Amino acid sequence: MRVDRFLANFPQYNRQQVRVLLAQRSVRVDGLTVTDPRHEVREFSQVEVAEQVLQAGRAARYLMLNKPAGCVSATRDPQHPTVLELLPPPLRDDLHIAGRLDYNTTGLMLLTNDGQWSRRLTQPQTKLPKVYHVQTEDEIGAHYIETFRAGLYFAFEDLTTLPAQLEILGPRNARLAIVEGRYHQVKRMFGHFDNKVIALHRERMGPITLDPDLAPGAFRLLTADEIAAV
Ligand code: URA
Numbered sequence: 001m002r003v004d005r006f007l008a009n010f011p012q013y014n015r016q017q018v019r020v021l022l023a024q025r026s027v028r029v030d031g032l033t034v035t036d037p038r039h040e041v042r043e044f045s046q047v048e049v050a051e052q053v054l055q056a057g058r059a060a061r062y063l064m065l066n067k068p069a070g071c072v073s074a075t076r077d078p079q080h081p082t083v084l085e086l087l088p089p090p091l092r093d094d095l096h097i098a099g100r101l102d103y104n105t106t107g108l109m110l111l112t113n114d115g116q117w118s119r120r121l122t123q124p125q126t127k128l129p130k131v132y133h134v135q136t137e138d139e140i141g142a143h144y145i146e147t148f149r150a151g152l153y154f155a156f157e158d159l160t161t162l163p164a165q166l167e168i169l170g171p172r173n174a175r176l177a178i179v180e181g182r183y184h185q186v187k188r189m190f191g192h193f194d195n196k197v198i199a200l201h202r203e204r205m206g207p208i209t210l211d212p213d214l215a216p217g218a219f220r221l222l223t224a225d226e227i228a229a230v
Helices: 003-008 015-023 115-122 143-150 185-191 224-229
Strands: 027-029 047-049 052-055 062-067 096-098 106-112 130-136 165-170 173-178 197-205 219-221
Touching: 003 015, 003 027, 003 047, 062 224, 096 115, 106 115, 130 185, 143 165, 173 185, 185 197
Parallel strands: 106 197
Antiparallel strands: 027 047, 047 052, 062 106, 062 219, 096 106, 130 173, 130 197, 165 173
């Protein structure tokens, strides 16, 4: 958000006062004096006015985790272990999950405290593919490809799913790329053909691929390149 809008959101400053503060060189963002009203303030920026801290700077954190089966994609759960509990306590603070997975789904899970970044990754509008390896109970027909590409009507949400790409790898194995994350989406898509998904593993989200060196339950910080790619 622009620094003038950010400051005008505080009850103690109106727009005129904000202009004066900037002109007087009383505003600092991340330690630097700012006079341009268009200067961007991020969720993680430290903002000070006349030595008073209005927003404390924080470090952005980005992690990937190989989610094992049998844990919930939640920050808290009264009954089951959560993915957050797989991280050491100092790292867990204020993290959220970018794209949940079902209890028994495995694979790539991204966690961050950067809301803008996770929205870019998960919003259907950005069309970043979420790629799953799917194993089914019955044989996967070649006709599934066109049905998934055309989209399926989900009555509960009253929407048609966006085009999805299916690559058939074997009689009961496929790779599916979807650009949204509707509730139980993959299972419901195969459910349209009465074909039960018996194993589901997320391999990739947009430009970020699950690190093959991460055992189930293990995590690592994202690299600068991975963060910047989203
Ligand atoms: N689709 C599902 O059905 N389950 C998941 O965990 C992810 C996508």
